[in-house]
Amino acid sequence: MALTGLEIYKQLPKKNCGECGVPTCLAFAMALASGKASLDTCPYVTAAAREALDSASAPPIKAIKFGNESVIGDENVLFRHDKTFYHPTTLLIRVSDSLSDDELSLKLQEIKGLEFDRVGLHYSIDGVAVVHESGDAARFEKVAGIVAAGTEKSLLLLSSDPVALKAALVPLASRKPLIGEATEANYEAIVNLAKENSVPVIIKAEGLDALNDLVVKAQALDYKEFVLDPGSRTPVETLANLTHLRRLAIKKKFRPFGYPVIAYTSQTEPLDEIMEGSVYVSKYASAVVLNTSTKAHLLPLMTLRQNLYTDPQKPIQVEPILHSVGDVNENSPFYITTNFSLTYYSVEGEVETSKIPSYILPIDTDGTSVLTAYAAGKFEPEKIAEAMVACGIADKVKHRNVIIPGYVAVISGKLAELSGFKVIVGPRESSGILSFSKTLS
Amino acid sequence: MSVALVKERYSSKVGEVVLGATPEQGGTRTSTVTVGGDSTLPFLHFEGQMQNRPIIAMEVNDIVPEWNDTIKNQFGDVLNNPGAWAKKCVDEYGADVIYLKLIGADPEGENRSPEDCTRVVKEVLAAVGVPLIVAGCDDDEKNNEVIAAIAEATTGENLLLGLAEQDNYKSIAAAAMVHKHTVIARSPLDINICKQLNILINEMGLPLNKIVIDPMIGGLGFGIEYAYSIMERARLGALANDKMLSMPMICTVGYESNRCKEANVSADEFPGWGDLQDRGVLWEALTASAMLQVGASILVMRNPAAVRLVQKNIADLMNK
Numbered sequence: 161m162a163l164t165g166l167e168i169y170k171q172l173p174k175k176n177c178g179e180c181g182v183p184t185c186l187a188f189a190m191a192l193a194s195g196k197a198s199l200d201t202c203p204y205v206t207a208a209a210r211e212a213l214d215s216a217s218a219p220p221i222k223a224i225k226f227g228n229e230s231v232i233g234d235e236n237v238l239f240r241h242d243k244t245f246y247h248p249t250t251l252l253i254r255v256s257d258s259l260s261d262d263e264l265s266l267k268l269q270e271i272k273g274l275e276f277d278r279v280g281l282h283y284s285i286d287g288v289a290v291v292h293e294s295g296d297a298a299r300f301e302k303v304a305g306i307v308a309a310g311t312e313k314s315l316l317l318l319s320s321d322p323v324a325l326k327a328a329l330v331p332l333a334s335r336k337p338l339i340g341e342a343t344e345a346n347y348e349a350i351v352n353l354a355k356e357n358s359v360p361v362i363i364k365a366e367g368l369d370a371l372n373d374l375v376v377k378a379q380a381l382d383y384k385e386f387v388l389d390p391g392s393r394t395p396v397e398t399l400a401n402l403t404h405l406r407r408l409a410i411k412k413k414f415r416p417f418g419y420p421v422i423a424y425t426s427q428t429e430p431l432d433e434i435m436e437g438s439v440y441v442s443k444y445a446s447a448v449v450l451n452t453s454t455k456a457h458l459l460p461l462m463t464l465r466q467n468l469y470t471d472p473q474k475p476i477q478v479e480p481i482l483h484s485v486g487d488v489n490e491n492s493p494f495y496i497t498t499n500f501s502l503t504y505y506s507v508e509g510e511v512e513t514s515k516i517p518s519y520i521l522p523i524d525t526d527g528t529s530v531l532t533a534y535a536a537g538k539f540e541p542e543k544i545a546e547a548m549v550a551c552g553i554a555d556k557v558k559h560r561n562v563i564i565p566g567y568v569a570v571i572s573g574k575l576a577e578l579s580g581f582k583v584i585v586g587p588r589e590s591s592g593i594l595s596f597s598k599t600l601s
Numbered sequence: 602m603s604v605a606l607v608k609e610r611y612s613s614k615v616g617e618v619v620l621g622a623t624p625e626q627g628g629t630r631t632s633t634v635t636v637g638g639d640s641t642l643p644f645l646h647f648e649g650q651m652q653n654r655p656i657i658a659m660e661v662n663d664i665v666p667e668w669n670d671t672i673k674n675q676f677g678d679v680l681n682n683p684g685a686w687a688k689k690c691v692d693e694y695g696a697d698v699i700y701l702k703l704i705g706a707d708p709e710g711e712n713r714s715p716e717d718c719t720r721v722v723k724e725v726l727a728a729v730g731v732p733l734i735v736a737g738c739d740d741d742e743k744n745n746e747v748i749a750a751i752a753e754a755t756t757g758e759n760l761l762l763g764l765a766e767q768d769n770y771k772s773i774a775a776a777a778m779v780h781k782h783t784v785i786a787r788s789p790l791d792i793n794i795c796k797q798l799n800i801l802i803n804e805m806g807l808p809l810n811k812i813v814i815d816p817m818i819g820g821l822g823f824g825i826e827y828a829y830s831i832m833e834r835a836r837l838g839a840l841a842n843d844k845m846l847s848m849p850m851i852c853t854v855g856y857e858s859n860r861c862k863e864a865n866v867s868a869d870e871f872p873g874w875g876d877l878q879d880r881g882v883l884w885e886a887l888t889a890s891a892m893l894q895v896g897a898s899i900l901v902m903r904n905p906a907a908v909r910l911v912q913k914n915i916a917d918l919m920n921k
């Protein structure tokens with residue numbers, strides 16, 4: 161349970177010396193309670209007080225790091241409009257150790273291809289979950305080794321058999337895989353294995369009550385690098401559990417649930433599976449394990465993840481300077497757009513496809529779309545004319561033509577007057593640029 | 602030890618809106634469809650009721666649309682016959698209602714007359730028994746004319762009519778009021794404009810249970826996050842008893858998602874993105890999925906394969 165400012169205050173030295181940066185211990189306590197200060201800035205707290213307050217000053221959901229720079233957890237809000245979501249859902253592709261060697265190498269090949277470029281961003285799959293299903297510990301160890309050799313991505317090693325898990329983990333400990341799963345039956349062995357190898361571990365129980373009990377017992381082994389699995393495998397139950405876990409962690413600072421949560425898809429058809437995954441990406445899963453590794457299936461899901469994890473206060477933007485596409489020359493067409501990354505890359509992609517080397521000048525509209533910017537007075541002819549002068553386009557091309565987005569045709573006259581350029585109204589949608597470009601020259 | 606879960610106690614719920622009217626109610630529909638009524642965030646059955654499951658309205662156009670072939674091929678030869686097209690959507694794809702968009706009315710296109718448009722609406726009404734949503738073209742003035750004519754010719758049907766917008770709502774709202782229909786109130790991703798528009802329409806005398814909110818969405822990869830957050834805020838507002846945000850929401854999923862390049866370009870052009878077939882289906886279906894998670898009641902969709910996925914997703918999430 162979160163401590164109030166007053167409860168924290170009781171534990172402080174009450175010297176009111178101000179060395180923590182705020183004038184009084186009470187003010188400091190208030191800052192701690194709202195998560196705006198760290199206990200470390202008071203040099204006088206006693207060890208006992210620190211122990212008691214540690215939980216109050218810790219974030220509501222612990223950040224867990226594993227593998228190749230994967231960070232999960234450490235979220236502070238229930239809704240992205242409250243602030244933002246920080247750590248995009250880690251997506252892991254499931255690989256069973258019951259695959260044959262040939263199937264395995266095909267799967268790894270496919271996983272390797274899960275890298276995407278769209279609208280100026282690079283998306284990639286985060287990792288691979290090696291799942292022990294063969295019943296053969298030696299096979300699990302071998303497959304884990306093959307997967308590790310075949311990818312640099314993060315690893316999850318999943319078996320409920322501590323012996324098999326240990327055999328697979330020890331040679332790969334330097335890759336810092338996430339391991340699982342510790343259940344009521346095996347938790348001592350598996351949590352201790354994780355502890356010895358300094359890797360995080362999944363705590364799995366059926367339902368939230370059992371999960372709470374198990375986390376408390378596992379914490380008693382003096383280890384806290386946990387990821388939670390409430391055991392549900394249907395979309396509706398998993399959605400409910402993910403919501404409960406997130407609410408208890410954020411609203412109540414309920415410590416046993418202050419860890420990231422992993423979800424597993426259960427649908428057998430790949431497209432249904434992506435739909436299911438989209439529910440978990442939207443609602444609070446820190447990591448999701450998927451079966452399908454087909455490009456066409458992962459791109460939409462990764463796009464959704466990227467969208468929901470962008471900071472609502474800061475649209476993604478490109479630098480508002482003159483960009484050139486291809487090997488530009490003095491005859492190259494000159495396009496105007498906005499610096500909203502989505503807008504800019506929609507245009508750039510089409511200009512590139514036209515194969516005509518061109519200049520594109522994104523106007524600084526605080527990262528808004530053409531019409532949003534225009535409606536907000538951020539895409540005015542005066543501003544565009546100024547940016548045209550500032551970027552020196554007149555010295556780079558010998559023609560005097562500027563192409564503007566079709567949606568802002570109304571600014572043509574004024575822009576022509578101010579810039580001295582002939583204004584050519586382009587198509588409304590960027591998809592029209594390809595055929596439009598053929599009419600140029 | 603049992604954990605004390607956090608269950609929100611909301612003071613209100615999303616209003617219910619009925620679409621369509623049966624002969625007893627003054628229309629010709631074989632059944633009506635009710636949307637809204639939720640007293641929880643989406644699909645959290647542990648803390649409230651999802652009174653009515655979200656529904657899918659399949660899009661039918663009055664002229665053959667310029668959709669990509671992966672979608673058009675699934676329909677076969679009905680695309681130039683709105684009645685047959687609508688019937689196929691209901692009979693084969695299980696559409697809950699039909700969304701008829703009258704693109705042919707556009708003065709810059711075929712410039713069809715209000716009478717022609719009315720005829721198409723009647724054709725579709727005759728072909729299917731489910732309720733109908735009717736939206737005009739992109740020209741405000743023409744729409745006012747067209748929708749007024751349709752509203753009159755279908756008095757009592759309780760169509761869901763679009764689109765009422767902040768600077769153009771009066772004639773549609775009036776037509777709906779006089780001829781007993783329901784309206785779509787569209788605002789550009791802005792919670793204050795959304796409320797304001799609902800107030801204005803309500804002040805004209807149209808009751809709140811005759812209004813559906815179109816928050817205007819963005820497709821996956823093209824601004825969906827703005828819609829996601831605006832809708833989530835609207836839903837929280839409805840649950841906290843903000844009456845002017847408490848109408849069910851309609852999302853033009855098919856239109857927005859299929860404007861995106863990712864739903865249209867082939868793998869030959871963009872090998873890095875994988876096959877178009879499944880990519881296109883998922884582009885639309887995931888747009889729908891995200892909107893469902895923030896409270897959409899009506900999803901306007903196109904691609905039958907995407908509709909199937911979303912139907913299953915809804916069934917899974919309604920399965921308590």
Ligand code: B12
Pocket residue numbers: 475495496497498500502503506507527528529530531532533534535536563564565566567586587588589590591593789790791794817818819823824827
């Ligand atoms: C998302 C959105 C927002 C987001 C902002 C997102 C952002 N970062 O820009 C938010 C919610 C913040 C917002 C706010 C506002 N918005 Co707004 N918004 C939208 C929405 C739904 C999508 C915009 C978008 O992202 N489009 C995608 C990008 C890629 O499109 P684009 O920039 O136009 O680029 C395309 C083309 O223009 C073309 N193109 C671009 N550059 C070039 C260059 C050349 C040379 C060529 C040929 C083509 C070309 O290619 C691109 C792809 O086809 C639109 C409605 C819609 N569905 O379009 C309304 C819309 C743009 N918004 C509108 C309005 C009025 C506003 C507000 C002023 C009022 C309000 N709603 O609160 C505020 C302004 C905020 C401010 N002060 O900055 C109106 C504009 C009306 C008008 N015709 O002027 C719209 C059209 C909605 C409407 N129908 O009323 N909005």
Ligand code: SF4
Pocket residue numbers: 172173174175176177178179180181182183184185186188201202203204205
């Ligand atoms: S540094 Fe410590 S003792 Fe001094 S005012 Fe701050 S909290 Fe109190």
